[in-house]
Structures are given as structure tokens and as C-alpha cells.
Amino acid sequence: KAGVTQTPRYLIKTRGQQVTLSCSPISGHRSVSWYQQTPGQGLQFLFEYFSETQRNKGNFPGRFSGRQFSNSRSEMNVSTLELGDSALYLCASSLGDVGNTIYFGEGSWLTVV
Amino acid sequence: GQQLNQSPQSMFIQEGEDVSMNCTSSSIFNTWLWYKQDPGEGPVLLIALYKAGELTSNGRLTAQFGITRKDSFLNISASIPSDVGIYFCAGGDSGGSNYKLTFGKGTLLTVNP
Secondary structure (H helix, E strand, C coil), X not given: CCCCEEEXXXXXXXXXXXXXXXXXXXXXXXXXXXXXXXXXXXXXXXEEEECCEEEEECCCCCCEEEEECCCCCEEEEXXXXXXXXXXXXXXXXXXXXXXXXXXXXXXEEEEEC | CCCEEEECCEEXXXXXXXXXXXXXXXXXXXXXXXXXXXXXXXXXXXXXXXXXXXXXXXXXXXXXXXXXXXEEEEXXXXXCHHHCEEEEEEEEECCCCCCEEEECCCEEEEEEC
């Protein structure tokens, strides 16, 4: 059974640009959530999508957005990139019901220069 | 917001030794999860706990969901070099239909062969 797949694995962007990251969940999983990981702040929850609807949201500015497609695949977008956005962005999927286990992908490393 | 205090921050042990790490919170969680992350990879689920007082083992790993629902611990017995990595605890907040994880800052484990 294929795991959570994230693309691209590595990317470098310039301050002010925007970026789109993609996540394909485990087959059958309907919930996709996104996390930002930095050395200083650790793992922080961005948002969760279930059945194409944002179901929960963390405390990030509006520059961070996401969406989910009918096949459960998800994208997250960061606009007007700042140096502090450099991080490992992790996608996780689950069946979506309360208490279901959450599985992570390998992440997308974003460097903003 | 909810915060988890994970300790210790780092551990340096000899191969064969037992290891214990824990997480505490000021808030109640409905689930406790323990993940291990290797460099450049996403977190991999080790143990999931769904009920207060639950004690669960996975090979040499044992974890418990505290009775108060505000804490959890992870024990690793007879450590081996491949146990090296960062261990994260995560509390699951399943209020309503939402599901998001709050992570501890991690425990960096180094095992000396």
C-alpha cells in the first residue's frame, strides 16, 4: 500500500514569490492535514481538509492556503514568501474519523532566499 | 493554545540501555501518539494510544496514556544504534469533527555503539 506522497521534495524560491506543494494521501484516506516544521518552532499544524472542505485551521496568516480535490489529493499554497517560511512542510493523511491514525509523508523542503 | 512539554530534550546513551521520555500538557487530549523522525524524512508512527490508562507495546517500545489524559510516556528497552533519531509525542484533539495534532518539541536520542 503506497504511503503519503509529497512533491516536490526540495525547492528553492525567492522572497516575494509564491509556491504550491502537492500531497497524495494513502488510498482510501479522505483527510489530509498540513504541518510546518522548523528547528525553532517544531511541528505546527497548518490546516486539515476532509471531503474537499477545510475542517480545521491552525494559527497561520492568510498567505498560507490549501485545497483538496475530489480524489482527496491536496495542495497547499504560500503566497508572498518570506525568509521565515523556509521549513519542511509535511502532509499527513487519515481515514478522517475521530481517532483515526495519521500517517505522514516525507515532506517538502522549502528554502526561501 | 495547547502546548506539550516533552522531556528530555536530548539523550546520549550506550547501546543496550533502556530509555524513557515523556510528555505533559496543561490540557486534556483524546489521543496520544508517538512518532520517530529520521533526518530528512517525515515522522513515522510508533505507537497510538486512544484510551486513558492504556499501555501499549510495539516490540521494544512501550507507551502509556496517562490517567489524567494530560501526559504520556515512551520507553525503549535494550536500545540499539538504529534507535537514533528524534522522537515526538503528539496529542490529538478531536473536538467535534475536527482532528489536529499538537506536537512536543522532540527528544533527540543518540545511541553509542
